[in-house]
Amino acid sequence: MADPQAKTLFDRIWENHVVGQRDAVTSLIYIDLHLIHELSSPQAFESLALNNRKVRRPDATLAVPDHNVPTTDRDKPVKDPESALQIRLLEENTKAHKIEFFSMHDIRQGIVHIISPEQGLTQPGMSIVCGDSHTSTHGALGAWAFGIGTSEVEHVLATQTLVLRKPANMRITVKGELLNGITSKDLALHIIGVIGAKGATGHVIEYAGPVIEALSVEARMTLCNMTIEAGGRSGLVAPDDKTIRYLKGRPRAPKDGDWDKAVAFWATLKTDAGARFDKEVVVDAKKIEPQVTWGTSPEDVISISGRVPDPTHFENPERREAAKKALQYMGLKPGTLMRDILVDRVFIGSCTNSRIEDLRSAAKVIKGRRVADNIIEALVVPGSGLVKAQAEKEGLDKIFKEAGFEWREPGCSMCLGLNPDKVGPGERCASTSNRNFPGRQGPGARTHLLSPAMAAVAAIVGKLADVREYE
């Protein structure tokens, strides 16, 4: 029963951050943490300088280069002059404004959405922004986190606030349990398949239910990360004991007396029974098989046991047209078994799936096996220098290298192909990243999104394959 007094977790976080009401529908909202990177910030700093404006809270801001950093030869200068300029400007701009900067040579450097939770900077109940749509990742720790454009980056730098209209509340409850071999990536792709690429537009998604509670914090990050692919600017999970255990002792987590105060505050961050959601979706986890995309939108997703769909079977005429175009771009024929699709490249990385648990699950499948001969390149790109170091401590790098994978330095890499790591025209890539848009991994590149373990199996078989047969 809906109780008008009852609040959702997001209602609570929103209320905590309202500086003031602007007009009937918009509010001035305070931002607790601002993450910046080289791609979406130069124009913001330029305009800040032009208008003679200062950064309001350098202490609530952290910068790291990740989008176009090379993943090899870190001891040499960055070859591509445009990337080098962006990285240099990030360093200069942050220095001028006394903002903390993790350089490419710092072990803490990595993909912005990996390093902030890793450092303990991402905490429950915060408002977090970054000029990057996958900022939704941080919601896994119960933070309200969302991507912004460059004008908003400048707005936050100058004022530590944003003018916002309150998004609507949506809850996705996941019941049952995930079967063997099924990860939160499969769950995320399945959800996008169910609600569509615009299913959560205008909404903040709260993920709830027994399956979400059972997920590790890292697995929750994968799920929240993909929220934007369903149109939702943020996804979140209420903080629990796992969240607190994850944060305890991290370099930037609250210390000493603050820790107990923070834990007590975090305990208040939940949705009341009877709170009203504008949209509710219930998903049965038991029905989910390993997922893989066939088209050019993350909503074009199917079980590995399925076949490439026939566009004429879609009822919606727009969807039919889009599917036809997608199959043309992907070079696929309706009716083809997904597991008959040959793969040219494999990419294990990105802010979706480059944490230590992801690398472990891929390494488990790869151990003692070899990358298939038809694979041109199989890359593992850890999400941060610290993930890389941990993986090396556990010997995962050896497993990957012995199997024929390349073991690289941290960054966004082949997720968007801004550095030399690209998928060639017409080539097919099994990728643990989050977008299969046309040209995303390089002009003409064909992307199939899947989980790290599924990517590992694709590398070994040389085709899309079912991880459950290789465990």
Added chain:
Amino acid sequence: MRKFETLTSWAATLPQPNIDTDQIIPARHLKTVKRDGLGRFAFEAARYDKKGESNPDFIFNQSPFDKAEILIAGANFGCGSSREHAVWALADLGIRAIISEQFADIFASNAPKNGMLLITLGRDEIAELMQHAKSKRVRINLPSQIVEIEDMQVKIPFEMDPFDKKCLLEGLDQIALTLRQNAEISTYEARWEKKTPWLFHD
């Protein structure tokens, strides 16, 4: 910021849904440190063939739509990455207003900050507009929130965020506006720091 009041122009149509920001401006062009000059890369993959020649089938390569200042697009326009370069590229291409059934959230917040008007209309209204846009110009009146088709009796009202409307009409700089609320922000900060001291570190 350039003010927006009324606009009469040919409208280019791109009916497919989910036109993402990678299609509007491919990632490789994000390695710029400037806002201008991105128009020539807008819709690059669709606009040019492999040799870099104009693709005659693409609407922005057809007269009079090559001069269109209005774009009518399929649902979920601007989905994907947060890159404001998508708005800069469209603006540089000459687009000042976009009409769609639904815009992706981040794109929708980026556009008005660059003087670009986004209009959300129903599916049937979009279909009607798309059909007439082939032969007639489209007129947008922001003060009265009406879209019209030239020489026809069609008048379609649209909804609009009052804050975005004000900023567009007056060409306001949002940061300057917020900086005027400096005292209010400081008051908030003091209150919030008391409650969550671990979020403040100087």
